[in-house]
Amino acid sequence: MDDFLILDGISKSFGKNKVLDNISLSVKKGEIFSFLGPSGCGKTTLLRICAGFEEPDSGRVILNGVDITKLSPNRRQVNTVFQNYALFPNLNVFENIAFGLRISGVKESEIKDEVHKFLELIQLTDHAAKRPDKLSGGQKQRVAIARALINKPNVLLLDEPLAALDLKLRQRMLVDLDNIHDEVGITFLYVTHDQSEAMSLSDNIAVINEGIVEQVGTPTQIYEAPRTSFVAAFIGDTNFFEGDVIEVDEPYSKLRIDGFTDVLVYNDKKIKNGDKVYISIRPEKFTLSIEKPDLSEKYNFVKGKVEEIIYLGYHTKYWVRVNEFLVETKRLHDRYMLDEKMITWGDEIWLSWHADYCYMLEQYNYEDEALLTLPDEEIMAELESEAAEEE
Amino acid sequence: MQSNRRRKNEVLLTLPSMGWLILFFVIPTILVIAMAFRNSDPYGGIGDQWTLDTIRDLRNPNYPSIIWRTLWLSVVSTIICIVTAIPASYYISRIRKKFQDIILLLIIVPFWINFLIRIFAWKVFLHPEGLFKQILVTLHIASPDALLLYRPEAVLVVIVYSYLPFALLPIYAAAEKFDFHLMEAAYDLGANRLQAFLRVYLPGIRMGLLTAIIVVFIPALGSYVIPDIVGGPSSEMIGNKIAQRTFIDRNLPHASALSALLTFAVILPAAIALTRKFFKEKNSASLGI
Amino acid sequence: MKKSRFPLYITIAILIFFYLPIIIVFAQSFNASRFGGAWKGFTLSWYWKLFSDKNIWHALTNTLIIAVSSTFVSVILGTLAAFALYKYKTKLQISHNILIYFPLVIPDILMGISLLLFFVSLNIGLGLVTIFLAHVTFSMSYVAMVVLGRFQDFDYSIMEAALDLGATWRTAVRKIMIPYLMPGIAAGGLLAFTLSLDDFVITFFVSGPDSTTLPLYIYSMMRHGSPSVINALSVLMVAFTFIIVFLSKKLLEAKE
Numbered sequence: 001m002d003d004f005l006i007l008d009g010i011s012k013s014f015g016k017n018k019v020l021d022n023i024s025l026s027v028k029k030g031e032i033f034s035f036l037g038p039s040g041c042g043k044t045t046l047l048r049i050c051a052g053f054e055e056p057d058s059g060r061v062i063l064n065g066v067d068i069t070k071l072s073p074n075r076r077q078v079n080t081v082f083q084n085y086a087l088f089p090n091l092n093v094f095e096n097i098a099f100g101l102r103i104s105g106v107k108e109s110e111i112k113d114e115v116h117k118f119l120e121l122i123q124l125t126d127h128a129a130k131r132p133d134k135l136s137g138g139q140k141q142r143v144a145i146a147r148a149l150i151n152k153p154n155v156l157l158l159d160e161p162l163a164a165l166d167l168k169l170r171q172r173m174l175v176d177l178d179n180i181h182d183e184v185g186i187t188f189l190y191v192t193h194d195q196s197e198a199m200s201l202s203d204n205i206a207v208i209n210e211g212i213v214e215q216v217g218t219p220t221q222i223y224e225a226p227r228t229s230f231v232a233a234f235i236g237d238t239n240f241f242e243g244d245v246i247e248v249d250e251p252y253s254k255l256r257i258d259g260f261t262d263v264l265v266y267n268d269k270k271i272k273n274g275d276k277v278y279i280s281i282r283p284e285k286f287t288l289s290i291e292k293p294d295l296s297e298k299y300n301f302v303k304g305k306v307e308e309i310i311y312l313g314y315h316t317k318y319w320v321r322v323n324e325f326l327v328e329t330k331r332l333h334d335r336y337m338l339d340e341k342m343i344t345w346g347d348e349i350w351l352s353w354h355a356d357y358c359y360m361l362e363q364y365n366y367e368d369e370a371l372l373t374l375p376d377e378e379i380m381a382e383l384e385s386e387a388a389e390e391e
Numbered sequence: 392m393q394s395n396r397r398r399k400n401e402v403l404l405t406l407p408s409m410g411w412l413i414l415f416f417v418i419p420t421i422l423v424i425a426m427a428f429r430n431s432d433p434y435g436g437i438g439d440q441w442t443l444d445t446i447r448d449l450r451n452p453n454y455p456s457i458i459w460r461t462l463w464l465s466v467v468s469t470i471i472c473i474v475t476a477i478p479a480s481y482y483i484s485r486i487r488k489k490f491q492d493i494i495l496l497l498i499i500v501p502f503w504i505n506f507l508i509r510i511f512a513w514k515v516f517l518h519p520e521g522l523f524k525q526i527l528v529t530l531h532i533a534s535p536d537a538l539l540l541y542r543p544e545a546v547l548v549v550i551v552y553s554y555l556p557f558a559l560l561p562i563y564a565a566a567e568k569f570d571f572h573l574m575e576a577a578y579d580l581g582a583n584r585l586q587a588f589l590r591v592y593l594p595g596i597r598m599g600l601l602t603a604i605i606v607v608f609i610p611a612l613g614s615y616v617i618p619d620i621v622g623g624p625s626s627e628m629i630g631n632k633i634a635q636r637t638f639i640d641r642n643l644p645h646a647s648a649l650s651a652l653l654t655f656a657v658i659l660p661a662a663i664a665l666t667r668k669f670f671k672e673k674n675s676a677s678l679g680i
Numbered sequence: 681m682k683k684s685r686f687p688l689y690i691t692i693a694i695l696i697f698f699y700l701p702i703i704i705v706f707a708q709s710f711n712a713s714r715f716g717g718a719w720k721g722f723t724l725s726w727y728w729k730l731f732s733d734k735n736i737w738h739a740l741t742n743t744l745i746i747a748v749s750s751t752f753v754s755v756i757l758g759t760l761a762a763f764a765l766y767k768y769k770t771k772l773q774i775s776h777n778i779l780i781y782f783p784l785v786i787p788d789i790l791m792g793i794s795l796l797l798f799f800v801s802l803n804i805g806l807g808l809v810t811i812f813l814a815h816v817t818f819s820m821s822y823v824a825m826v827v828l829g830r831f832q833d834f835d836y837s838i839m840e841a842a843l844d845l846g847a848t849w850r851t852a853v854r855k856i857m858i859p860y861l862m863p864g865i866a867a868g869g870l871l872a873f874t875l876s877l878d879d880f881v882i883t884f885f886v887s888g889p890d891s892t893t894l895p896l897y898i899y900s901m902m903r904h905g906s907p908s909v910i911n912a913l914s915v916l917m918v919a920f921t922f923i924i925v926f927l928s929k930k931l932l933e934a935k936e
Contacts, residue, residue, distance in 0.1 A: 053840055073843040080844045086837040090859040100845035151845060401768045405776055408761035408820060412779045415817040419794035426797055479694050482687030494691065501698045503921040507880050507898050508914040512701035515708055515907060522704065552697065559694075584684070605785070613787020615881055620902065630789045637885070643797060650793045654786075661785045665778055 004029035004187055005050070005155055010059035012045055019045045020056070021211040027155075027204075032181055032188040034198040037208035038234065044083075046208070047157050047191045051080045063154055074103075079148035080157040084164060085140045087132035093143050094119070094128040100151040118146040121183065138169045145180065155187045162197060174200055195235045199223070207231050223282075225268075228363040232280040233371035239283065239327050240369060245275040252298065252355045255279070259323040261302045265358035278364035283330040285357035288318060288343060289350050298355050306347045308375035318343065319375045320351060327351065328373070423654065426647035445644045449652065454632075458652075461628040464543060465611035468550040472558040472607045473600065480559055480599075481592075484566035495563070498556050506553070510620050513549050514540065517621065541623030549617045554610060558603040565599025605664045609657055629653050702918075709911035726912040736913075739897035746808060746893060747876040750815035755869045757816065758823025759861070765824070766831040783821040791818060792885030799886060806888035814886045815876045822875060823868035830864025870928060874921075 003026035012020040019042045027033040035043035048054045050061060052073035061069045068076055079100070087096050094115055095102075101111045119125045122142035132140060141161060148156055161177075162170045178201060181188055192198050198205050199219040207214045207222060207230070215227040226232035229240060243255030243263065253267040255277065265279055287293065292301065304320035304327065320327045329351065343349060430442045483494050501509065516523050517539040527533035539545060573595065577587035593600070615630030622628075629649055636646035709727075713720035730736065761780055765773055783791065795814050799806060838860075842852035858865075880895040887896060901910050 051840075051844055053843075073840070074846045074848055078844075080841065082837045082841055084835060084837060086835060086841040088838055088842070088856055088860075090856070090862075099842070099847075103846040103851065147841075147845065401764065401770065401772065404760055404764040404767070405772060408757045408764070408824065409776050409779060411757055411817065411820065412783070415795065415798070415813060416783055416791070417779070419798035420790075422797050422801060423790070423794045475690055475694060478687040479691040482691045485687075494695075497695055498698065501702055503874070503925060504702065504914070504918050505895065505898070506878055507895055507902070508705070508910070508917065509701070511898075511902055511907075511910055511914070512705045514902070515911065516701040516704050518907075552701075555694065555698075609785055610787055613789045615789045616899075630787070633789055633793055634884075637793060637796065643800065646793055647797065650790055654790055657785075657787060657790070661782070664785055665781060 003027070004064060005189070006060075006062040007046070007050070008060045008062060010046065010049060010056045010061070012042075012049065012054065012056050019211050020049075023059070023208075023211070023213055025206055025213065025216065027187060027189065030185050030187055031203040032190055032201055034190040034192060034202040034205045035208055036192055036195060036198040036205050036235075039193055041208045042211040043191045043193075043208050044159055047080075047159055047189065050155070050189060051078055051157050052076050077154040078157060079151050079153040079155075080159065081141075081144045081148050081161045083160040085132070085144040087140055087143055087147070089132055092129050092131055093124060093135070096132065096143055097147045097150055099147060104151075114150055118150050121180065122146045137165050138173060141165065141173060142176070145177075149180070149184055149186065153186060155189055158188060158190045160192055161190075162192075162194070170197070177201060199235070207234065209234070225359055226280060226361065229278065229280070229361055229365050229368040230363075230371070232359075232361060233368045237283050237328055237330075237373055238280045239325075240364070240372070241279050241281070241325075242364075243277060243279065245271050245273055245277060248273055260325055261300065261322075263300050263358055264298065264355035265360060266356050267360065269360050269362070271360075278361045279358045280361055281353065281358055283317065283328040284315075284332075285353050286327070286329040286351045287353065288320075288329060288331055289352065290341060290343070290347065292350050293352050295352060299352050300355065300358070301350060301352050303348065303350055306343060306345055306349060309343075309345060310375065317375075320349065322351075326374075420654070423647045424651045426644050427651040429644045429647075431642045431644045445648045448645060449648055457627055457629060457632055460543065460626070461612060461614075461630075464547055464550065464614070464628065465608055468547055468554065468611050469558075469604055469608045471547075471551050472555050473562075473603055476555065476558040476562045476603060477593075477596075477600075480563035480566045483563055484569070485571070491567075495560075498559055502556055507616065507620075509553065510549055510617055513545070513552065513621055517545055540621055541626065543622065543626045546614070546618045546622040546626045546628075549621050550611050550614060553617065554607040557606040557610075561602040561606065562596060562599040565596035569595045601663070605660050609660055612656055613653060705911050705914050708908060709915045711908070726906075726908045727916075729906070729909050730912045730916070733909075735892070736894075736897060739892045739894045742808060742891055743877060743894040746811050746815055747873050750812050750819055750876050751869050751872040753812075754816045754819035754823050754872045755865060758820045758868055758872075759827050759865055761820070761824040762827035762831055765828055766834070780821045780824050783818050784825070788818075788879075788881035789885075792882040795882070796885040806886055807891045808888075810886040810888070811883050811891055811893065814882050815879065818879075818882065819872035819875055822871050823865075826868035826871060827861060827864045830861055830867075834860060866928075 005027040007023055007025045010020055010023045011018070023042075023046060025033075035046060037043045045054060049056050052068070052071060052075075056069065059069070060067050063077065068078075088099065091099065097115045097118055098111050101114060106114075115128075116125065119128055122145065124139060124142060124146075127135065127139065132143070135143065141164075144161070145156075145158075158177075162173050165173060174197060177188075190198070190201060199222075202219060204216060204218055205222055206216045209230050215222055215231045217225075222231060223235055226235070226238075232238045232240070241255075241257050241260060241263070243257040245253060246256045246262070247254035248271055249267070251267055252264050253271060255263045255265055257263055263279070265277075269277075271277060292303075293299075295301075302322050304322040304325075306318055307321045307326065308317075308319040310317045315330050315332050318329045318331065320329055427445055428441050428443065430440050430444060432439075483491055486494075515521060518524065519538065519540065524533065524537075524539055527537075527539075528535050533539070569592065573591050574587050577591045578584075582590065613630055614628050615634055618626050618628045618631055619634070622631075629652070633646050633649045633653070636642045636649065710722050710724070711719055712723040712725070761776065765777055765780075791814070795810070795817070796806075799810050804810060834857075838856055839852050842856045843849070847855065878895065880899060883893055883896060884899070887893065892900075898910060898913065901913075
């Protein structure tokens with residue numbers, strides 16, 4: 001009973017192109033569950049299978065104990081909020097929201113009450129008579145949500161619902177979505193390519209890449225304990241290191257990383273001496289200091305030279321060169337007034353970090369290194385967003 | 392199984408229009424070409440023998456001059472339409488949107504009037520006893536016995552009159568989408584006005600130009616009513632001969648042979664139009680309607 | 681850089697060129713002189729002559745019967761065709777599309793002669809029915825193109841949204857798709873109607889002895905009748921066209 005919506009071994013191909021490969025997931029009642037992945041990873045197809053717009057080649061969709069795999073979309077207790085809203089252009093806001101109730105033959109007086117209740121929930125009571133093309137993006141979004149929710153679906157499917165909104169509106173809508181979810185308590189299935197949306201909204205996230213589930217977990221699990229190199233690189237920034245196990249122990253083991261330093265890592269995997277392993281260290285986990293810090297033996301140290309700095313206001317990114325490694329680090333400006341000396345280009349500095357911050361990956365794929373940001377790309381992105389803001 | 396059902400739905404949905412067009416367009420067109428190889432019977436019907444005589448009759452000495460006239464009238468009227476439509480649509484696309492709409496409306500309005508009546512208006516306008524002729528005579532531009540009507544030039548003027556809007560609209564549509572900053576860039580890089588016009592502007596609106604050429608040239612080739620009303624016997628085009636063979640001589644195979652000839656003349660530009668439509672960028676005003 | 685005035689002059693010249701003959705026709709319809717070499721006084725007699733002509737009313741009835749019926753059928757066929765072209769992207773639809781496109785580019789006279797041969801070969805008597813068939817054949821393509829244009833901006837996910845909200849396919853078509861397409865269908869229908877009213881060449885080829893339409897009648901008047909009566913008829917037809925266009929514009933605005 002705990003697993004409300006179960007996807008069991010779903011596969012789907014379009015022609016020769018395999019979009020989903022044996023996907024199994026289970027979603028609990030009342031939670032917000034996200035499918036997170038880059039565009040083209042199959043997450044939207046998976047959502048469309050849940051909605052009934054696509055039929056899987058194999059596998060089952062089970063909702064509340066009932067197999068609904070072959071049920072047509074109009075007979076499923078599931079409603080969708082479409083990416084481009086898909087509001088009916090010929091109907092006004094009120095009629096858009098009332099559509100589902102009309103179809104199921106609800107009494108006129110009841111429809112009126114219900115629609116008004118939902119108009120209030122989305123704060124659009126004054127706009128009831130407007131046509132969709134007279135609404136702003138955020139208003140359309142809220143109408144789309146109300147139109148789906150009014151049918152009291154077992155699951156609400158949201159397909160990149162915020163993708164078409166600008167940044168500020170997106171942040172506000174995230175809060176609104178969370179409030180609406182608290183209000184109605186319906187299970188949300190949320191598809192997005194935006195990690196921050198998924199992280200801030202979800203109870204659980206399934207990270208999907210090339211038709212395969214890379215990891216399922218809470219936002220914290222996914223960020224702090226990524227299972228694969230894809231998850232580590234796709235969600236947030238990170239640094240990858242390849243090393244050989246030279247000392248196995250619990251909870252910390254030691255790796256030799258050629259050209260870097262021997263590193264003490266947290267060990268939650270079954271490893272033995274001589275194994276080749278890959279670790280991920282997030283940029284913000286490093287502490288930067290000009291003098292070598294005096295810390296316990298559970299810390300790692302390495303000396304490097306600052307090669308690139310990007311000032312981002314609330315923090316600064318430093319790329320530190322250690323032989324052939326270019327380590328991305330991040331530092332908050334909570335000590336701006338207190339710093340005796342600012343770190344600048346060419347400075348020799350010490351990086352230090354606790355062994356807990358080195359997380360061993362189960363799977364490593366060299367291609368995922370392309371997801372890591374390099375300093376010049378970062379600068380370009382920064383310039384572009386500045387130019388966009390000026391317009 | 393799902394794709395079978397989809398296929399069945401598609402066929403059901405396509406069948407009415409496609410069946411209709413195959414029955415009333417494709418088969419008749421094939422029939423025309425086939426009839427060109429039939430003999431004619433003396434009662435105005437179609438004979439029951441296959442023959443090449445009908446095709447051979449096309450060598451009849453007055454045909455080449457008619458074919459030649461049809462071609463030059465179509466080519467020259469197309470050139471006139473394009474050459475006047477280019478500066479006009481340039482002007483229209485450069486003025487304020489409100490005025491653009493007004494001028495476009497002014498261009499379209501006369502063409503809500505019945506086609507025959509528009510041609511007839513020219514007959515009235517150019518009539519030997521008409522006002523225009525009298526003005527020309529008063530100004531000593533024309534002699535009192537000069538004939539404005541019933542000559543190929545009159546046909547040319549009326550073809551241009553009839554098809555100029557079809558050239559204006561697609562060229563305007565292309566000009567309206569053209570980014571005029573490109574002209575400034577060309578001036579900035581040292582081009583003079585003519586160079587910028589030839590090397591930047593014309594290539595920029597080439598899709599509109601191509602559409603315009605096709606929608607003027609093809610109907611001009613098939614003109615029938617215009618030479619019939621404002622042209623005389625010395626201004627006949629292929630269309631007139633087809634009608635004459637059909638209605639006066641009652642020689643349908645002969646009319647078919649001429650039509651087959653016209654069909655082949657039209658196929659090349661039509662094929663260009665089709666290739667453009669299916670393999671190149673979409674042009675919303677592809678037909679100017 | 682100083683703007684060239686040449687494009688402006690050309691535009692003005694074109695507009696004069698477009699309106700001059702029409703203005704002459706308007707003036708002539710009230711001129712007592714037959715050819716208008718000189719103004720011989722205002723008269724409405726051409727209009728009276730026109731109204732007393734019984735044949736013209738018969739021709740008008742034929743024209744309207746054909747225009748209404750061919751518009752009705754071509755709107756249905758054209759809309760179905762546009763839907764098929766929009767929904768499916770198969771090889772069949774490519775040939776379908778080419779087939780629909782051809783009647784738009786082929787000269788009228790070729791369509792006229794080929795349909796005439798077709799009807800003659802099948803021994804179908806020429807008359808209102810054959811004119812109707814011919815008109816549907818050329819109007820359908822125009823309707824299909826106009827409706828397809830409306831489809832280009834159609835967001836198919838609104839159909840999915842309707843299904844998702846519990847509507848059946850038929851309900852979704854009736855309540856969502858058709859209302860959305862309506863302006864396109866209406867525009868296509870209006871175009872088909874005016875094309876049918878306007879057509880002379882194709883009708884000329886496939887008409888029979890008792891199926892004279894208004895354009896055919898105008899043509900015979902041009903050959904044999906008084907030009908001044910045609911002037912009067914032209915003015916009335918222009919006025920009629922304007923009223924139709926004006927009314928349809930108002931109707932569309934009222935719906936907004």
